Amino acid sequence: MNPLIHPDRLFPPDPATRAVARSLFAEVEHLPIVSPHGHTDPRWYAQNAPFPDPAQLFVVPDHYVFRMLYSRGVPLEALGVPRVDGGAVETDGRAIWRLFCGHYHLFRGTPTRMWLDHAFATLFGFEEPLSRDNADATYDRIAQALTTEAFRPRALFERFRIETIATTEGALDDLAHHRAIRDSGWTGRVITTYRPDAVVDPEFEGFADNLVRFGEITRCDIGTFAGYLEAHRVRRAFFREHGATATDHGHPSAATADLSPVEAERLYARVRNGGAGPQEAELFRAQMLTEMARLSLEDGMVMQIHPGSWRNHNAPLFARFGRDKGADIPRATDYVGALKPLLDRFGNERDLTIILFTLDETAYSRELAPLAGHYPALRLGPPWWFFDSPEGMRRFREATTETAGIYNTVGFNDDTRAFPSIPARHDVARRVDCAWLATLVTSHRLAEDEAREVAIDLAYRLPKEAYKL
Known part of the structure; x- marks a missing residue:
């Protein structure tokens, strides 16, 4: 038994319930991973180059990691996070790793600690937590492993038993890395997801220039609302050619609208000309969610709505480092x-x-x-971001099952940029679901054979069905 990852982690302490949870987990532990929504870099799979060093693999790209360190006074520059202006940041991977290890105690009790310990134990055989004292030894051990073929992205993809993984690209992305993956002959299934925020949100930085580029690459007349919508049809078709089965929309709110054609045209003209204020920007985003639903009904793409985040809340940090730097609230x-x-x-x-x-x-x-338990078009995504945790997953099941049931949910997706954490995140989700199902069995609310079927559905079948994979 590796002390970093106890075999009964996240299972109930009651012996009878724990025994059922173990039995259920045995059915799903080794199922393939379906990762239908995430943010890993398609370049990794296209180029299959070695990861540069331990810091670049575990620290620099992971906002879960540097968010916590920043909250305790560690500058992002010291963690090697690139600046928007190209200003100086730490480039010595060993120095970044020492800083990370010296603050590893900050992650005690967090999901991030569980994910990291799982990766360190299963990939590198570590048996004790990172610390200031073992920083150099652990850095050397990981760095040496990263020089081997077994730790190239495609080899890890296969080792992780990933059946399908979806990345997320913006509407203006040329999808060159996805083409390279497809043309390489490698059999790993890496697909894209259409994320049009940069050409849908009038408050997105560079929106006016983005619209011009949108028209250029689609060869559509974006001077009219009809031409603008046609540009989305063209790009969605392009993304589907590269495997996309879903779209994703990261709006500040869940607001939707259903304007008349005349009202929509008038609003679009103000947005396109830069004359829209905050209320009009919100109304345009709202209208576009309805338009995207209409387009999904046309082309069959699954629509994901990720609302409710005040993104880039820390304005000075956003100015220095840009988006996705842990300041979304x-x-x-x-x-x-x-x-x-x-x-x-x-x-x-x-x-x-x-x-x-x-x-x-x-x-x-x-x-x-209640909404998902009534409307045929709606499904509930899994606990997201701040609630991608054992406690959040358990609360989700308890709060939603009584009304929406299990089959109006879509299983689990890891939504991660941190490639090594993918098996850990799915392991946590499967354990939590098995623990919850075990309580239904031992309280005589569900037969064990039904719980076994549900466990497999949640881990594997539901995400494949929901995302048309």
Whole structure:
């Protein structure tokens, strides 16, 4: 037994319930990983180059890691996080690793600690937590492993038993890395996801220039709203050619709208010309969620809505380092009122799948579960981001199952940029679901053979079905 990863971790302490959880987990532990939504870099799989060093693998790209360190006064420059202006940051991987190890105690009790310990134990055989004292030894051990073929991205992909992984690219991305993967002959399935925020959100940096580029690459007349929507059709088709089965929308709120053609055209003209204020920007985003649902009904792509994050809340940090640097903060989110215009138009469509996520847990039992438990088009995404944790997963099941059931959810997706954490995240989700199912069995609410089937559904079948994989 490796002391970093106890075999009964996350299982109930009650012996009878723990025994059932062990039995259920044995059914799903080695199932292939389906990762239908995430943010790993397709360049890794296309080029299959060695990862540069331990710091570049575990610290520099992972906002879960550097967010915690920053909160305790560690500058992002010292962690090697690139600056927008190209200014000086630490480039010595060993120095970054020593700083990380010296602060490893900050992650005690967090999901990040579980994910990291799992990776260190299963990939490198570590048996004790990182610390200032073992920083150099652990760095050398990982660095040496990264020079071998077994630790190239494609080899790890296969070692992790990944059946399918989806990355996320913006509407203006040329998808060159996805083409390279496809043309290489490698059999690993890496697909893209259409994320149009840069050409949908008037408050996105560079929006006006983005629209111009959008028209250029699609050869559509974006001077009209109809031409702009046609540009989205063209790009969505391009993404589908590269494997995409889903779109993703990271809006500040879940607001939707259903404007008349004349109103939509007038609003688009103000947005395109840079004359839209905050309220008009919100209305345009709202209208575009409804338009994206219409397009999904046309082309069959699954629609994901990730609302409720005040992104880049730390303005000075955003100015220095840009997006996705750990300064995104959850906020209260309305769904019942916000989604009604969209649902009035498309909520009853059985051929449409809209997967809803939330950073506002108070909405689960009050809004999201009742909505998904009624509208055929809606499904509930798994606990996301700040709630991608054992406690968050358990609360999700308890708050939603009584109203939405199990089969209006979509299993688990890891939503990660940190490649080595993928097996750990799926391991945690499978353990938590098996522990929860075991309590249903031992409280005589579910037969064990049914619980076994549900465990497999949650770990494997539901994400494949929901994301059309």
